[in-house]
Structure formats: C-alpha cells, structure tokens
Amino acid sequence: xxxxxxxxxxxxxxxxxxxxxxxxxxxxxxxxxxxxxxxxxxxxxxxxxxxxxxxxxxxxxxxxxxxxxxxxxxxxxxxxxxxxxxxxxxxxxxxxxxxxxxxxxxxxxxxxxxxxxxxxxxxxxxxxxxxxxxxxxxxxxxxxxxxxxxxxxxxxxxxxxxxxxxxxxxxxxxxxxxxxxxxxxxxxxxxxxxxxxxxxxxxxxxxxxxxxxxxxxxxxxxxxxxxxxxxxxxxxxxxxxxxxxxxxxxxxxxxxxxxxxxxxxxxxxxxxxxxxxxxxxxxxxxxxxxxxxxxxxxxxxxxxxxxxxxxxxxxxxxxxxxxxxx
Numbered sequence: 001x002x003x004x005x006x007x008x009x010x011x012x013x014x015x016x017x018x019x020x021x022x023x024x025x026x027x028x029x030x031x032x033x034x035x036x037x038x039x040x041x042x043x044x045x046x047x048x049x050x051x052x053x054x055x056x057x058x059x060x061x062x063x064x065x066x067x068x069x070x071x072x073x074x075x076x077x078x079x080x081x082x083x084x085x086x087x088x089x090x091x092x093x094x095x096x097x098x099x100x101x102x103x104x105x106x107x108x109x110x111x112x113x114x115x116x117x118x119x120x121x122x123x124x125x126x127x128x129x130x131x132x133x134x135x136x137x138x139x140x141x142x143x144x145x146x147x148x149x150x151x152x153x154x155x156x157x158x159x160x161x162x163x164x165x166x167x168x169x170x171x172x173x174x175x176x177x178x179x180x181x182x183x184x185x186x187x188x189x190x191x192x193x194x195x196x197x198x199x200x201x202x203x204x205x206x207x208x209x210x211x212x213x214x215x216x217x218x219x220x221x222x223x224x225x226x227x228x229x230x231x232x233x234x235x236x237x238x239x240x241x242x243x244x245x246x247x248x249x250x251x252x253x254x255x256x257x258x259x260x261x262x263x264x265x266x267x268x269x270x271x272x273x274x275x276x277x278x279x280x281x282x283x284x285x286x287x288x289x290x291x292x293x294x295x296x297x298x299x300x301x302x303x304x305x306x307x308x309x310x311x312x313x314x315x316x317x318x319x320x321x322x323x324x325x326x
Contacts, residue, residue: 006216007075009033009057010082011050014162015106018209019079021046026213031073033057042165061088067095075099077216081106084132089139097152102223103143104215107158109201109228109282111137119285122226130276140226147224155215155222159208160201160230160284161277163304165311168318170200172241173262174277175270178318181309184241185248186321189255193262196238196254198278201230204299204307214293227289231301234283243302247309249325 011020011032023030024046036054053073060066070078070092078101083089089105096103110133112125128137136158143154163169171180173192183190211229215222235243238254245252263271289295299307306326312318 003027003029004076004216005029005031005074006077006079007031007033007070007073008079008081009070010080011052013081014164014167014205015081015159015208015212017042017166018164018206019081019212020044020050022209022213023216024049026217028216031075033070057082057088061091064091067092071095071099075101077102077104077219079104079106079212079216083139085135086138086142090142093143093146093152093154097146099152102153102155102216102219104212104222105139105143105154105156106212107140107156107226108133108136109158109160109230109284110280111140111158112280112282112284114279115199115281115283118283120228120282121285122228122288144224144226153219153223155224156226157208157211157215158226158228159211160203160228160282162205162208163202163308164205165307167308168312169202169305169308170273170277172235172237172244173274174198174200174237175266175273177267177270181244181312182319182321184245184252185250187245187250187253189253190241191257191262191265192237192241192254193257193259193274194237194278196241196256197236198281199234199236199283200240200277200301201234201282201284202301202304203230203297204304207231207297207299207304210297211289211293211295214289214295218293221292225288225292227293227295228284228286229289229295230284230286231297231299231304232286233301235301235305237278240305244305244309247306247324247326248320248322250322
C-alpha cells in the first residue's frame with residue numbers, strides 16, 4: 001500500500017483512539033483534527049508521529065471555513081468521524097470536489113429503522129426513525145450519489161454500538177444505566193422490558209478502526225460504497241444479561257415486564273435509551289464489508305462488552321457486588 005497523507009477529523013474519540021495508531025503503523029502520514037479537549041482513550045507511541053491540529057469543527061462550519069481548512073492540509077484521504085448533519089457533510093464534499101482526495105465518512109447503523117428482515121443488509125434496511133438516523137442515512141445517500149455521478153470519491157462506514165476500554169458499553173437492557181452491572185453482579189432481579197429477545201449490534205472500537213483502515217487501503221473497492229461494521233455476533237437482552245451475570249459467578253434473575261412497568265421503575269433517560277436500542281432489534285450482515293474490504297472482526301459481541309466491563313471494573317468506574325471470575 002502506498003504512503004498517503006491522511007487527515008482524521010475527530011481523532012481522539014472511540015474510533016480514532018485505535019485508528020490513528022493503525023494508520024501510522026501502516027506507513028501513512030497522519031494529521032489529526034480535534035478540539036484539543038481530551039486525549040485518546042488508550043495511549044500509544046504512534047501518536048508521537050502525528051501532526052495534531054486544534055480546530056472547532058462546529059464553529060468553523062458555521063463560519064463556512066472548515067472545508068477550506070481541510071483542503072489546505074493537502075490530504076490524499078479524509079476520514080470524517082464527527083459529522084452529524086447533511087449540511088455539514090455537503091459543505092465538506094463541496095470543498096473537496098475537484099481534488100483527488102478520498103472522503104471516508106463515519107455513519108451509524110441507526111440509518112436503519114426497526115428490523116423487518118434479518119440479517120439487515122445495506123440493501124434491505126427499513127427507513128430510519130429519529131433525527132440522528134435520518135441525518136446519517138441522508139449523508140450516506142448523498143455521498144453515494146456524489147461518487148456515482150463522477151464527483152468526489154467517497155465511502156461511508158456504519159458502525160454499531162461501539163465499545164471497548166475506556167467507556168461504558170450499551171448494557172443488557174439497552175441503556176447506559178450503571179446500576180445494571182451491580183444488579184447482575186449481585187444476582188438480584190433485573191427488570192427486562194418486552195420479550196427479552198430484542199437484539200443489539202455491538203462492535204469493538206478496534207474493529208471499527210480496522211474497517212476504516214481497510215477502506216483507505218482498498219480505495220477502488222470502497223469508493224461509492226456503504227458498509228455496515230459490527231461484530232460477527234449479536235446479543236439479545238436476556239442472553240446478554242445471563243452472560244454478564246456469569247462473569248461475576250452469578251445466574252441472571254430476569255423479570256420480564258411491560259414497557260410501561262419498565263418506565264415506572266427506570267429513570268427517563270435510561271428508559272428512553274432502552275426503547276431506542278431495543279425497539280430497533282438489529283442483527284446486521286457484514287458480508288459486504290468482508291467481501292469488498294476483507295473486514296474480519298477480531299472481537300465477538302460478547303468479547304467486546306466484556307473488554308469494556310473489565311476496564312470499568314479494574315478502574316473503579318462502575319460499582320459491582322463482586323469480582324469478575326473471567
């Protein structure tokens with residue numbers, strides 16, 4: 001693979017933490033763009049070889065100068081990890097059009113609505129629900145059309161529920177409520193809304209980074225395409241809860257309840273998050289990413305969430321009733 005100048009926007013987040021060192025190890029010249037308000041989740045010596053630029057993307061988008069800033073960095077590849085609106089994505093495409101750059105955009109599996117056919121593919125997904133998913137879907141469609149009509153070379157990658165060391169995973173009932181881990185580690189009853197068969201699509205941040213690095217390496221195969229990036233397995237609520245309890249030497253005591261009952265006993269923010277995740281009940285195919293990019297996730301969904309929980313426990317970031325036994 002030839003050496004390329006790669007600009008990574010939003011480089012110190014979940015994906016960038018693993019992606020930037022990968023790109024450096026692959027021999028690329030890497031320039032990172034971030035607000036400079038935090039370091040990467042996991043330190044690595046490769047960051048010493050990176051050119052780091054501090055910029056407020058939201059402010060510069062508003063001023064209409066962010067695209068010009070990126071063009072001025074003379075990129076061969078632009079990896080955009082923090083674009084959330086069609087307006088922002090379009091402005092960057094307009095600025096890069098006419099260059100030979102390859103724009104690789106980070107989307108989301110929430111561009112797909114509630115499951116109708118399983119597994120969900122890039123072709124059979126239902127229309128998105130909610131503003132976030134709607135914007136991500138609109139961006140992906142715009143990028144695909146841009147490349148199809150001979151404009152900028154673009155690719156969009158759509159990760160699932162990203163997890164790994166340094167931050168909490170989406171938990172067994174589809175939210176970030178930290179009390180769930182104490183409940184399961186103590187073998188206490190856990191309220192589970194719905195059937196418990198609703199599914200979630202986790203993915204390790206390092207596997208997402210792998211997919212982005214592969215899109216850079218295989219530009220011709222990636223250009224004009226969109227790819228779902230998740231683990232090869234998916235977890236349903238009751239199976240995830242049973243697995244998590246076993247990590248602490250416990251059996252899960254699950255109490256299936258209606259959504260109304262669940263909302264009565266759960267903080268509104270957590271109940272809303274549970275509905276957003278579980279009502280979609282996603283299981284995705286990664287066949288397209290495997291076939292065209294060679295994507296081969298290292299972590300199963302089970303290993304992904306365990307990696308995250310282990311880090312939280314070891315760093316005292318979550319209250320649990322006993323030690324991990326795995």
